[in-house]
Amino acid sequence: MKIGKVVTDAAPASRNRSKLINEKGFFSRLTDRTSESRGKLLIYGSALLMIVAVTAITLFLTIQGLRSFVVDRLNFWTFITGTEWFPDRAKNPSFGAFPFIFGSMAVTFLAALIATPIAIGTALFMAEIAKKWGAKIMQPVIEILVGIPSVVYGLIGLSIVVPFMRQHFGGTGFNLITGAIVVGIMILPTVASIAADSIRAVPDSLRQASYAIGATKWQTIWRVVIPAAGSSLLTAIILGMSRAFGEALAVQMVIGNVGKIPSSILDPSATLTTIITLSMGHTTTGSLLNDALWSLGLILLLISYVFIVIIRFIGKKGEKR
Amino acid sequence: MNSKITNRIALSVIIVCAAAMAAILISMLGYILVRGVSSISWHFLTTSASPFLAGGGIKDQLWNSFYVLIITMILTVPIGVCGGIYLAEYAKPGRLTSFIRTCVEVLASLPSIVVGMFGMLVFVNYFGFKYSVFSGALALTVFNLPVIVRVTEDGFNALSLHQKEGGLALGLTHWHTIKTILLPAAFPSILTGVILSAGRVFGESAALLFTAGLSTPDLDFGNWNPSAPNSPLNLFRSAETLSVHIWSVNTGGIMPDVQTIANGSAAVLVIFVLLFNLCARMLGKVINQKFSGK
Numbered sequence: 001m002k003i004g005k006v007v008t009d010a011a012p013a014s015r016n017r018s019k020l021i022n023e024k025g026f027f028s029r030l031t032d033r034t035s036e037s038r039g040k041l042l043i044y045g046s047a048l049l050m051i052v053a054v055t056a057i058t059l060f061l062t063i064q065g066l067r068s069f070v071v072d073r074l075n076f077w078t079f080i081t082g083t084e085w086f087p088d089r090a091k092n093p094s095f096g097a098f099p100f101i102f103g104s105m106a107v108t109f110l111a112a113l114i115a116t117p118i119a120i121g122t123a124l125f126m127a128e129i130a131k132k133w134g135a136k137i138m139q140p141v142i143e144i145l146v147g148i149p150s151v152v153y154g155l156i157g158l159s160i161v162v163p164f165m166r167q168h169f170g171g172t173g174f175n176l177i178t179g180a181i182v183v184g185i186m187i188l189p190t191v192a193s194i195a196a197d198s199i200r201a202v203p204d205s206l207r208q209a210s211y212a213i214g215a216t217k218w219q220t221i222w223r224v225v226i227p228a229a230g231s232s233l234l235t236a237i238i239l240g241m242s243r244a245f246g247e248a249l250a251v252q253m254v255i256g257n258v259g260k261i262p263s264s265i266l267d268p269s270a271t272l273t274t275i276i277t278l279s280m281g282h283t284t285t286g287s288l289l290n291d292a293l294w295s296l297g298l299i300l301l302l303i304s305y306v307f308i309v310i311i312r313f314i315g316k317k318g319e320k321r
Numbered sequence: 322m323n324s325k326i327t328n329r330i331a332l333s334v335i336i337v338c339a340a341a342m343a344a345i346l347i348s349m350l351g352y353i354l355v356r357g358v359s360s361i362s363w364h365f366l367t368t369s370a371s372p373f374l375a376g377g378g379i380k381d382q383l384w385n386s387f388y389v390l391i392i393t394m395i396l397t398v399p400i401g402v403c404g405g406i407y408l409a410e411y412a413k414p415g416r417l418t419s420f421i422r423t424c425v426e427v428l429a430s431l432p433s434i435v436v437g438m439f440g441m442l443v444f445v446n447y448f449g450f451k452y453s454v455f456s457g458a459l460a461l462t463v464f465n466l467p468v469i470v471r472v473t474e475d476g477f478n479a480l481s482l483h484q485k486e487g488g489l490a491l492g493l494t495h496w497h498t499i500k501t502i503l504l505p506a507a508f509p510s511i512l513t514g515v516i517l518s519a520g521r522v523f524g525e526s527a528a529l530l531f532t533a534g535l536s537t538p539d540l541d542f543g544n545w546n547p548s549a550p551n552s553p554l555n556l557f558r559s560a561e562t563l564s565v566h567i568w569s570v571n572t573g574g575i576m577p578d579v580q581t582i583a584n585g586s587a588a589v590l591v592i593f594v595l596l597f598n599l600c601a602r603m604l605g606k607v608i609n610q611k612f613s614g615k
Binding site for chain 2: 035036038039040042043044045046047049050051053054056057060061064117118119120121122124125126128129134137138140141142143144145147148149150151152154155156158159160185188189192216217218219221222239242245246247248249252253273276277280281285294297300301304305307308311312
């Protein structure tokens with residue numbers, strides 16, 4: 001598309017128009033249906049709106065999220081590291097967000113652990129083993145799985161995974177690993193489709209060189225294709241993790257919602273998103289609990305930004321190579 | 322010899338992974354449809370939900386889902402398409418462009434619950450739209466914009482350069498070229514993307530929880546005056562959508578037939594999402610055939 005840009009800039013139409021437009025008044029410039037100014041106003045306005053949206057989200061959530069520290073004078077450090085979340089205690093309520101931060105992290109990593117092998121395997125199948133019919137079958141499968149709403153994943157978890165866990169591992173069945181399984185399945189298609197794209201982007205000459213020296217298909221995949229696709233495969237996994245991290249309702253339905261640090265993966269737990277989902281609706285604006293929840297939201301936003309920065313960083317590194 | 326055996330094993334493992342993926346899809350769809358379709362009936366689709374008694378339907382929720390979807394699309398598509406045109410046609414390499422690109426990326430990867438919280442803060446409380454269809458649609462607009470922007474940008478970038486050069490050579494302004502030549506040519510691919518994103522919006526729940534609310538007033542489907550509080554068309558009434566309904570029924574529902582309602586609603590939701598998906602696919606195929614002349 002670079003050529004396109006050059007052509008546009010050099011095109012006589014866009015040079016001469018400025019003279020033409022200057023002859024017209026400001027008003028007719030905006031009402032003339034073919035006028036460049038009117039189009040530009042629309043286009044630049046929309047593009048600017050994107051910036052406005054991101055700035056507004058960041059700004060509003062930051063201001064509201066800092067309220068509990070500035071107005072209510074909660075200690076930031078004890079908020080982050082405290083392990084006791086008892087907002088309703090009449091005497092001396094305590095706000096320790098660490099169990100939720102820990103829960104979110106644990107669900108995210110476990111989900112990635114569950115999803116990665118299957119997703120990468122599927123991607124290799126589509127892009128390396130059965131390039132034609134494999135992709136023809138798996139592409140729609142992935143697209144449909146991506147499209148299934150997250151509540152439906154939650155419902156499936158509630159009616160299949162939870163009873164299964166209850167039967168085989170005891171307890172209520174609502175626990176950390178159930179949440180991770182549900183989210184893991186949810187991020188499978190996302191990871192698989194990006195991974196498949198990155199494997200397809202590996203130039204064929206590398207594969208041919210590998211086959212030419214007598215490598216088997218697997219050796220080619222393991223020693224040549226995967227290292228060559230390396231950083232974009234990592235991007236796929238991290239994108240999946242960021243999706244797992246932000247998922248709210250599906251996790252909330254199966255994780256058990258207990259605001260304590262789980263001692264094993266079979267303990268009920270809670271995440272940042274689940275506590276917000278559960279409590280936000282019941283609190284009044286301006287109350288201490290409400291402010292604390294907004295602070296949790298701010299943490300959620302900040303960690304999402306961290307994911308974005310990591311993905312950008314990996315992308316840049318991959319480009320340089 | 323050894324490497325051949327490893328090869329065999331590794332390749333079979335890969336095939337098993339792909340089979341597992343396909344099995345997950347088939348079993349999920351099978352489960353939802355088999356369990357759910359039996360509870361779908363004309364009665365289920367055309368009765369209002371009942372808070373305590375068995376036998377409630379999903380009429381209002383289904384209507385709300387579509388209404389929110391339509392309002393969202395009316396808001397998103399023009400802005401998203403214009404934003405995409407900016408990135409594909411007007412953006413000059415530089416700080417501003419890369420910043421806008423970053424913004425689109427950030428919007429696309431924000432958790433939907435964060436978007437919902439933002440919507441609650443700004444649209445529901447600050448602008449005072451309350452829990453309403455409009456607040457929900459605005460939140461979903463934030464959520465859906467980056468998708469439309471990307472679809473449009475891709476659609477424009479896929480066009481051949483000749484079309485643009487032809488327009489410019491005729492002395493048209495850049496904007497006029499875009500409007501009359503490029504946009505119609507890119508329209509099919511944009512439409513495909515829009516339909517796909519409609520499926521995503523239709524199933525979204527976390528962003529709507531705090532913006533469209535968890536309840537619906539008693540809707541009177543005979544009253545189509547948009548300003549009446551119980552009119553289905555009223556933009557400023559709370560509106561529980563189908564996917565939010567599935568969640569709320571499962572977490573706090575006290576009617577005796579929670580399972581049936583949840584399964585039936587999930588089946589309806591999945592069927593509509595599949596329909597959106599199918600539409601987009603068929604459209605893509607038809608257009609592809611038309612353009613490649615086969």
